[in-house]
Amino acid sequence: MSTPEQYDAIIIGSGEGGKYLAWHLASQGKKVANIEDKRLGGACPNIACLPSKNVIHSAKVASFFQRGAEFGIVHGKWHVDMEAVSARRQRMIDGLRDMHLNNYAKSKAEIVMGFGRFLAEKTVEVALNAGGTRTLRSDYIFLDTGSRATIDPIAGLAESAPMTHIEALELTILPEHLLVLGGGFIGLELAQAMRRFGSNVTIVERNPTLVHREDPDVTEALHQLFADEGIDIVTNASVTRVEGTSGKSVIVHLGDGARLEGTHLLVATGRTPNTQNMGLDLVGIKTTPSGHFQVNDRLETTAPGVWAMGDSAGSPHFTHISFDDFRIIRDNLAGANRTTKNRHVPSVTFTDPELSHVGLTENEAKKQGTAYRLGKIPMAAALRTRTLDETRGFMKVLIAPDDRILGFTALGPGVGELLPVIQLAMSADLPYTAVHNLILTHPTLSEGFINLFNTAQRNPHSNQTQANHSIPTNGRATSDPLSQQGTHATKWPPHA
The missing domain is CATH 3.50.50.60 (FAD/NAD(P)-binding domain)
Incomplete structure (x- = not known):
């Protein structure tokens, strides 16, 4: 050496x-x-x-x-x-x-x-x-x-030269019919984009739903969105064999005997x-x-x-x-003692509309036995969405018995931009009222926080999990009925 x-x-x-x-x-x-x-x-x-x-x-x-x-x-x-x-x-x-x-x-x-x-x-x-x-x-x-990108050991898959997100983003021709293996977030973003460019698109997902770890209302909304855009979805699908070559002609064989034919194959099943x-x-x-x-x-x-x-x-x-x-x-x-424990992990899936999230989901809260109150409104209750003609989706928030924000999820236009104010409140252990009582500019998407938190007002008689879909008279609300829906520190040595 x-x-x-x-x-x-x-x-x-x-x-x-x-x-x-x-x-x-x-x-x-x-x-x-x-x-x-x-x-x-x-x-x-x-x-x-x-x-x-x-x-x-x-x-x-x-x-x-x-x-x-x-x-x-x-x-x-x-x-x-x-x-x-x-x-x-x-x-x-x-x-x-x-x-x-x-x-x-x-x-x-x-x-x-x-x-x-x-x-x-x-x-x-x-x-x-x-x-x-x-x-x-x-x-x-x-x-x-x-x-x-993970290429699963499925017969014929590697031999079919499938695209990963890398090749899909480099396409200079429009696939006639794109088959997408994987109903996770990468698959969904690219599937929707190619459909809007004009491709026929079929998503093949091994689990019962797309983005199967998400709350049921999220998966249901995404299924409906993709159906409305003309994207075919095949769930509970076990891929047994792949024939052909992506970019020419490819056939995906499923465990139930069905076969799907397309011109291009995109693999988005994990990392x-x-x-x-x-x-x-x-x-x-x-x-x-x-x-x-x-x-x-x-x-x-x-x-x-x-x-x-x-x-x-x-x-x-x-x-x-x-x-x-x-x-x-x-x-x-530099001598600190920071760790990865208990940090908030915000995420945005760039479908259209966007899906943003931070903190606990309802699925996680129920699994952990964590008590919460649920606030939820349709995106139409944030009046900015009406000016955009982009009212599809919803916002929801999980509130702890002590009024701290446990989690926030939104499906709507540009909702990734709503996350920082929620994260700030969560990281500072502020009650939800710190956000609720802000003067929020009209008409902006963030103004929807007012109606959202109105639906999660404290019930003084119960700290049990509940959903309150009514809007109290205190706090600003629209008259629109839609708004009522609900080891040790390591010091760096001096440089010689």
């Missing part, structure tokens, strides 16, 4: 947590190597979050064309140009790449393009993409290797952590049964001086959680 190059920190992976840690440490004057084998900046700006929302917005514009008459707009013939859709997405990606390169240059973090694996304790070998190898050493190593072939056994880094790096609540692995973050550490698979992982590690290196 050649003499290793010495660094203050080595970060394998340039996803959200990894790149921010690289920029932070390097800007403090530390010598940092950030190893990345595929896409600088990780999945989010290149092939996942941001590109998908870019394409989804193009699909939203297409839906406005389809609904033109509804808004008094008369238009002639129109069509979707998938090459232009793809070009718009690529322009955004190129701009984001320039931004990332500027941040690396500004911070002076070194980018090392190649695949990193452990050779020995505190020592990493990089198989460089351009050829050859480099050997790096540091007392501080951080892993942020991400995850990839697999990128933790293989990294020499983990050489340094004592253990993985979980699901393949993630095993970490404690301070994100320390089972090897001294090695941390992990993001998808690969088994954190909830959201870019914003990877960023919070970075903040936990950053603060603990």
Whole structure:
């Protein structure tokens, strides 16, 4: 083994947590190597979050064309140009790449393009993409290797060359008939977008419902939404075999003898952590049964001086959680004692309308035996939705007996933007009245909080789980009847 190059920190992976840690440490004057084998900046700006929302917005514009008459707009013939859709997405990606390169240059973090694996304790070998190898050493190593789409061991599936979200977002032709394996959030977002562009779409889900872990009212609303948009849904489906080639002709065989035929196949059945072939056994880094790096609540692995973050550490698979992982590690290196325990995990599914959530769901509260009062209103009770002609959906909130907010869910236009005020109240242990008594601008979506919390007023005679769908006279409400529906701190050593 050649003499290793010495660094203050080595970060394998340039996803959200990894790149921010690289920029932070390097800007403090530390010598940092950030190893990345595929896409600088990780999945989010290149092939996942941001590109998908870019394409989804193009699909939203297409839906406005389809609904033109509804808004008094008369238009002639129109069509979707998938090459232009793809070009718009690529322009955004190129701009984001320039931004990332500027941040690396500004911070002076070194980018090392190649695949990193452990050779020995505190020592990493990089198989460089351009050829050859480099050997790096540091007392501080951080892993942020991400995850990839799971391809289940189904006969013929891999051979059919199915698309994952990566290839689906790069399409320059419109699939005639897209078959989507998986009724989770990635599958739903892309299924709806392709349908709005003009594809026939069939979703194949192994569970009884789409997004089966969600509350029944959420799954019911999404089923109805997709049915209304002309998307076929097959649930309780066991895929036994796949024939053909995606992009040409493909047949999906189900356990009940049924067969589904399409031109393209998209697999969106889960994520697999990128933790293989990294020499983990050489340094004592253990993985979980699901393949993630095993970490404690301070994100320390089972090897001294090695941390992990993001998808690969088994954190909830959201870019914003990877960023919070970075903040936990950053603060603990400076002497803090932050952990991943009890943090709120907000989420937004970018279907149209959006589905946003933070805290407990009703399913979770009932399973835990947690008492709550339910407040719920249709989105139409937030009058802004009527100006947009986007009244589909609802808001609901779970209130504890002591008036703290336990959970919030909304299905409606732009409802992801409603989460921060709820999160702030939850993180500060404020009663729901702290939000309810705000003067909220009219007409905005957030104004719907007034009617929502009106339906969750305290019943002084009971702390049992209940749903109160009436609106009391105190507090502002519309006269519309719809509104009544309801280990130890690790100090970073001084830089030499």
